[in-house]
Amino acid sequence: MTAMTFTDIPVSEVDLSDTGFRITEPCHDIEHLKSSISQYGIMVPPLVLCGQDKYIVVSGFRRIEGARHVGLSRITCRVMPAGENLDAAMAAVTENSFSRELTPAELIRATVLLLRFMDAHSIVKNATAIFNMPLNAGYINTLARIHAMPDTVLDLLDQGQISIKACKHLVSMEADTLAGFLHLFSKIKASLGIQMEIIAWAKEICALEKISLSRLIRESPLGITNGDEIGQGGSCFGHRDMGALGKQFKAFLAQRRFPALTAAKNKAREHIKDLELDSGLQLAVPENFEGIVYAMHMEFKNMDEFKTRLNRLAELADLNDFKSLVDR
Template identity: 30%
Template structure:
């Protein structure tokens, strides 16, 4: 017996059972509901009969949209009912392929899929079947990474879903002990940093604690860190910059002091708010960058004149001669 197209009562669907759900964003389904109302249901959801109810295998948003359009809970909707003899494994594969062959899976969805598939297959089997199920070819090592990250505490997986914790950063912190992992999750819950900045934060923090013989748990509790991360008046982006500066100062105090001195000298040059003169981005570089904005020729000329007058500025000479 194969899957069959049929109509079922909305009231017979168990909306609380989300075992097959991959995408957890509560996106607005108004437009989808309007599209279904005007153009019809292009692809019916898939459901599975279980304990006198139906559970959703794929099409969670479509069913939400259909309920949105319905005027009564006993309205019938068109669905694909999966073969009653289908196994849990077969239903799981259907739920994943319904998404993976519609669009590319996110890292969060790959992690979730690997975890669920691991209930039936080992990592070698998941890698072998990845093209047919996940619509992408994965090697065994990457599947192992997915499973390792999937074993992190739930807040880590949620941060990955939200885009606040990158895959590489998650892989890095998965190597640490429980308390250290928790500390990093607290940090990345409070800031908004790119993948490279997340990796930089992890590197700096671990190098500082190793150099100074400090327990990472105690380091996380430092008042300076707490004041930065949990200041509700500061935006996450500002917290990120302040926290990175703090870590850089702790790891490279001499370089940080030198940078601060350079910034003071740049400020003393009084170039104005339309000219940006920036010190090297890292301590290995000796390259400074300068840029300015201009809305017209007059502003352009003014900026050039300001820069020309700065050529003999003592602060500028000291910056390049140090």
């Protein structure tokens, strides 16, 4: 790594508009940082690279921005000599990756930054020293392909609304289909597992029914299009809970993709409702009805409640509704 010097430089000579080495998400909420700088100064000097007439930020964008906001005219920085771009890129990644775990979007930005100055093999060889974890060439190439997708992808990754694993399944899709999925995930929130189910089921439905993804989404209860219009479902997102919307859309896909299974699950729910179980008893059917093991969860506060629950369980064994549910 190139030697660096500690230098007191004018804040006005630092070019914050040059974000070539930035891997973190731009953050406009720096109130706490401003307060800290006002009281204690900048504890860790930012790292900058000498430019032709300005200093280029390598690490410490928020610290320098905070210094400007509180009115500091000069700031002590660690300064790297001009032209040391490879060392600057490695420093930008290392300073973040060894202070905390990189977010998925930061990992992608960091990888693409390094690929400007070194090949994938060199990154693999030095990954543990730069990223604080091992990487393989295939994964590095995948991250680069994700970075080449529309900018919306990094925004969704920053917001935690899509995962790298989901992006890997979207990266080779046609432009219209990709745009449809990205718009969808910008409006809903779902766990990794649900994201993968949504992608798989939506693709299968579109292939089986020979329809476009935009039409499928338009026909869903969400009723959205790429233009965020109100669709056939007669509703739009508005301020509705994004997590609930994700579950709602998944349920729509499940019913569309597996109508018989969905009908059976709904029928089972009605059977369980008809049993009028005590509040301390909860019956769970096998997931997707693929197994044969049922689960009965029982809660009780004392011995009397325990005996009451056992008596209720004994009564269930003689009910035809319970027998028809179990012996399906």
